[in-house]
Each structure stands twice: as C-alpha cells, then as structure tokens.
Amino acid sequence: MRNFVITVAVTGALASSAFAEDVLPTDVRYEDGAVSVSLSGVAGDAANGRKIVGDKKQGNCVACHSVTELKETVPFHGEIGPMLDGAGDRWSEGELRGIVANAKIMFDESMMPSFYKTEGYIRPGNAYTGKAADETLTTLLTAQQIEDVVAYLTTLKE
C-alpha cells in the first residue's frame, strides 16, 4: 500500500513536470533529421517504450516493423518498414528520436507516420472516427512516449 502511494505520487510529479518542459512539436530542431535534445527533458523508460512499440492503441510500430525480441509477447509483426533488430547499433539516440518524431525529415518519401507533429496534414481526422479534426488535435505520441520508445530502441543491439 505504501509503495502504491509513493508510485502514484512520483508518477504524478513526473507527468506534470515533463509536460511543462516538453519541446513543442513546432519547435523541434532537426539536424540532418536527428534531434539531439530530449523532447520531454525526462529520461525515457525503455520498459514502457517496449509496451508502446507493441500496443495497437499507442505506437503500434510492429504494424510495419518486426522486432524479434518482442515476438513472444506480441504476435504478428509487419514487414513494410525495416526490421528494428539492431536499431540501437545502427542509429544514435538523436537519430532515433528524429526518426520517431518525424521520419520524413531524414527520409523524404518515407511512408512512416510522423509521431510528433500537429501541422501540415491533409484532411486530418478526429482519431479514427472519420470526422474532421478540431483544435484538440494532438501529436500521435506524447513527448514522453517518444522518449520512452527511443530508450527502448537504443536497447536493440545485435
């Protein structure tokens, strides 16, 4: 019980401080497609990042990318994007952050959705309702979720 209270208190504190310090989607600085500064100012949680990568309602990265390490937990990985095994060897943390936030800056024609962007869409919808988006349109992942995913990806070594 005491543990539970502490956990909740800490999570609450992290969430609010992280939110206040988030880099706005329109302020992210890309250098050759990489982003060197943390989007939330809070270190990523690789374990949570692993969940986001496999969760249909969050990143759903496995819809297009396969990750061998994750296959036992989450079945059915797509094969449209490059496999993520060894991503942590091939890319630096800043490059991974830039790719997750907006892959089209590094790779012009990339099919990959931009997970930290709020502008420049054609007929953006309100999530999966088919209705038009309103002013509440948010990024596909939060700054902290992106940091978590990046933290997980850096652990993927061959």
Add this chain to the structure above:
Amino acid sequence: MKYVTGAALASLLTTSLAFADPVDDTLILNEETDMITRTAAPAHLSDTLDEVMSGWLFRGTETRAMQADDFDNPGMIFVEQAQDSWMIAEGTEGKSCSSCHNDMDSMAGVKATYPKWNEEAGEVRTLQMQMNNCRTERMGAEAWGYDKTPAINMEAALSAVSRGLPVNVAIDGPAQSAWELGKELYYTRTGQLELSCANCHEDSYGMMIRADHLSQGQINGFPVYRLKNTKLNGVHSRFKGCVRDTRAETYKPGSAEFVALELYVASRGNGLSVEGPSIRN
C-alpha cells in the same frame, strides 16, 4: 521498376516473401468459368506495375475455395434476394426492373463498364447511381441509400451475371477529368497518418501490415462479402473505412470524390475478371 525492387527484396527476404506473396492459384468458378485473376497491367499503369492481381490471390485457401463455388458463397444469398426484387413492381409507374430489362441475364457485361460517363446527365455514374436513376425517373420509386442493403444486393446481382468478363472502364473522352481526380485522390497522403492508397496497395502489396496481407486494392471483386462483418460491402464504404484508418476526415459514399476514385481504381483493374460478389476477410 517495381520488378527490380521486388527481385532485389526477394533475394534478401526469401522466407517472409514466400509467406506473404500472392498465391499461385487459378480461380475456376463453379468448375466452368475461368476467371482472370492476374494479367498484364493496363497501359496507363505501365510505368508503375507489370501485372495486376485480384485480391483473391492474397487470401487464404479456405476463403478462396468459398468463392469458387456459388453454393459455398454466402454473398449469393443476397444475390438471390435481389433477383426477387428485380421482378417486383415499385413506385408510381407500376414498373419493375424486369419491365424494361427482361431477364437479369440480359445485363451481362454491364457491370464491367461501370463507372461510366452518362452523356445525357453530363456526369460519370456508378452502377448504383444508374440504378437509382431508373428508380426515380422510370419507376417513380424512391432512390436507394448509397451502399445500403437493397442497393448493394442489386449491385451484387448485376455483378454476378458479369462474372468472368474483363473489367473494361473507359478513362478517356468525357470521363477523363473524373479519372484524373480519382488518380489524384489515390496518390494523396491523407490524415494524421499521412497514408495514400498507393502507400499500401501500390508500394507495399504482398507484404504484411500487422496480421493483414496487403493486396493491390483491386475492386473487381466488389461488392464483397466480408467474413469480418458477414454482409456485402460496397466499394465506397470500403474506401471510407480505409480513409478513416489513415486518421483522416472521410468522404461520403456516393460523393463526387468517391465516384471519381471508384472510376480510377476500377481502371487499375481493367482486364481482370468481374468477380463480385467475392469473398474477402
């Protein structure tokens, strides 16, 4: 170009592609009608694709078998319902479809040419639009809602009598501007996921997207009986679902945009057999 990419990929990913490639199989309907499920791409696609393939080739063994025999095809139940309503007089003129068109068999080949330019109306019409024109102008009956049960059943019945004939929609002449609009829509990356039809169905067909096997998105099999919702599904409703899944604001079934997109996508399958009602996931 596509061929070179495919070949290069194949050498790298032999195992997964062997699993995900379209099958090497032949569809013979009711053991008598040879269906064209793959053929040379129409001329307007020659820079993009070598071959066009029916979605039938991307489905599992059981789903394919279900479509090969009308007794196993649940879509034929709805075709029978439409065959009954073909004979029933409706509206102020006391006419049925058969009053003007006789047997439904006389409609063989019609489905293969739709969507189609209508000179009198000065517009491209889908088969459902034409059916509704008959209802309101000749029968004095009410129009059916777009992709709603009576309309989709009748479209399936008209498709059924054209099965085996090659899709052959005209894209030039007066239909060209609608075709161009449809092409533009096909390549536009919409919604918050910024995905176009082409991203999945031209660039990535044959691959898995999560547990789904991406086809070329051909519509020669529409209306489609989907195992997922156990009913007939119209092309426009399918378009709407796809666009929604890009987290975009959709267009409406029957809208000018979807009529244009239907014409364009149908033209990508010129040469494939009309298959509707087909069976898909």
